Structures are given as structure tokens and as C-alpha cells.
Amino acid sequence: MIAQIFTNANSFDTVSINLGNTFVIKLRDQPGEHMYSKEDPVVETVWKMEAGEGLRLLREQFTPDVTDTKTGPGIHEWEYEAVKPGIWEIEGSYTIFRFGGEERFKLTVKVI
Template structure:
């Protein structure tokens, strides 16, 4: 079975996932954003995800639009498994260093 895929279009949605099933969140990411930091600039993904206990992270990967580069935009993927019945939240923040502010992503997952 193909895992369900959620994107920014699902921001603030509530979804149902069967216990034991996996799902993927794919969000655009811009590692070069860190180059605008006043701290020592580093090229790394910007999204930081927080997950509650009923959801387990299986895999995290950044796929740049241009292969073998570290500062170009791309897609950040997280693959999760539903490991405990209940309602759980996945929340992400993305600091926009260049222009200030932040972007948020939130998905409420009902594990049934």
C-alpha cells in the first residue's frame, strides 16, 4: 500500500490514519535561508518538526531541486508511522530569516 502524502495544502487539517500505517509529509524547504542568519551561517534544512508520542518518525530526507547541492530549494520529507491510537499533533516551524517571521505547519492525526 502506498503511504498517504500530506503537503502544505493540508496545513491545519485533521486526518485519519490506521494504526500501523505510514504517511509522509512533504514541504518546500530552502536551506540557503540560513545564509542570511546573523549567527554563523550553515546550509541546513529550515523546517523543525515536533511530533507527539503516538507518531514515530521513520525517515527524514531533504531532496534538493538540483542534485548534489546543499543551498538550493527542494522538498523536505518526513515519513511517520502511527504507533498508538489517539489524536496526535505534528507541528512544524520554519524561520524566515531573510524577511523575518516564520511559517507554520500543523497536522492533527487521528490514529484509529
């Protein structure tokens, strides 16, 4: 079975996932954003994602739009497995150093 895929368009949605199934979250990321940090600039993905205990992270991967670049934009993916029945939340934040503020992502997952 192909895993369900959720994007920024699903932010703040509630979805149902069967126990044992997997799903993927795909969000745009811009590692170069860290170069605008007032702290030590580092090149790393900007999204920070946390998930409830009923969801297990299987894979996290960043794929740049242009190969062989570390600061260019691309797609950040997280693949989770539903491992415990209940209602769990995945919350992410993306600090926008250049202009201030942050972008948020939240997905409520009902594992049935």
C-alpha cells in the same frame, strides 16, 4: 499500501490514519535561507518538525531540486508510522531569516 502524502495544502487539517499505517509530509525547504541568519550561518534544512508520542519518525530526507547542491531549494520529507491510538499533533516551523517571521505547519492526526 501506498502511504498517504500531506503537503502545505493540508496545514491545519485533521486526518485519520489506521494504527500501523505510515504517511508522509512533503514541504518545500530552502537550506540557503540560513545564510541570512544573524547567528552563525550554517547550511541545513530550515524546517523543524515535532510529533506527538503516538507517531514514530521513520525517515527524514531532503532532496534538492538541483542535484549536488546544498543551499538550493527542494523537498523535505518526513515519514511517520502511527504507533499508538489517540489524537496526535505534528507541528513544524520554518524561520524566514531573509524577511523575518516564520511559516508554520500543523497536522492533527487521529490514529484509529
